[in-house]
Amino acid sequence: MESIPDIETGEAKGIVEAMLPTLFGIKAVRNETHDTFTLDLEPVNGPAEFSFKAGQFNMLYVFGVGEVPISISGNPTDSSVLIHTIRSVGTVTKAIRRLKRGAFLGVRGPFGSHWPVDEAVGSDIVIVAGGIGLAPLRPALYHVLSQRERYGKVVLLYGTRSPDDILYRRELERWRSRFDLDIYITVDRAPSGWRGNVGVVTSLIPKAPFDPLNTTAMVCGPEVMMRFTVQELQKRGIRGEDIYVSMERNMKCAIGFCGHCQYGPMFICKDGPVFSYNRVKDFFVLREV
């Protein structure tokens, strides 16, 4: 006969703890674009540090409104502050947008898989971000830059809607002045006078400086953008096993329990959100998974 898990110990205890939010206070709010903002959070009680791996996400809970999965966009080598960049598009994210400095949020996490920053040591790194997809990739870039000598070429290809929609503008400008990092930014459309690139992010891939046979690619953005990006990366000669994508579905419990984010035989929240392309390629082109 199957035994009932003891709520005080083992797996059941872990599940209960994972479902309980921890109280965090908003330390700072920064506007990134007209609809995207960044929060600095700090725990109200409990440990003063928050450790995570690049690519993981948290469930953010606005009391009385609801909970949403949001990728962590801060620096994984600095556990003193928890940073999230959020686009206000739904009920909960719009409620978060209305919160001011000093307000509280419930936080569960970190959850999910992470970018293969350790496995990629010794190889070139190409990071391809589309729109808000730059937020979950920024921790990977922080990690790589913190141990820059361990990697080959590092290239960031970033596409967004217009010059006004560029995230982390000041940080990108600072990074652009580095000699050991290549950054290419493109927008879908721009007013006359814009001196940067216009065109889709995939158009940057053929010209980007990396060795396809020794490169790890990390891709995050709208699914259609990731589909075409993977095609272009493979056209350059990068193997599917060296391409990683971050998938997004409607995550609820974040621990592979409720099934909301099922993706074929996987759960995005538990097995993902970061997957090797080879692992998800059979589902990548399906219209309904």
Add this chain to the structure above:
Amino acid sequence: METLEPILAEHPFLKGLEPHHVQLIVGCASNIRFDSGQFILREGEEANQFYIIRKGKVALEVFSPERGPIIIDTLVDGEVLGWSWLIPPYYWRFDARAVELTRAIALDGKCLRTKCEEDHHLAYELLKRFAAIMEQRLQATRLQLMDIYGVNP
């Protein structure tokens, strides 16, 4: 005297052409430079050239009376600008402006059209190459039209 032949023969757009076809194209080619802000071609004007950008950046613009000029694409080193010289009635459909000092090789479209009529192998080789560029740009335009970074892509 140094000619444009080695540059054109090695350029990805023309690579693989028979040497005598490259020579025919060289006969229609010249070096050209555009200052930052200078228009390279204007919508509605006769399209009698195309350009291989050697160094620089070119913005393709469409003018809207309500919104002013809007940049819809940018082309950089190694890319090819202009195919309207190949398709009747041979008028430019967009404006192209140098975003920075741009050096290019200008190919005389009238000259090439005549040579293509005389040598259909050359015409086929050029059409294959332009079809590949058109396909790439059509794919990119489709993605842009989808507004994939919008709230409801």
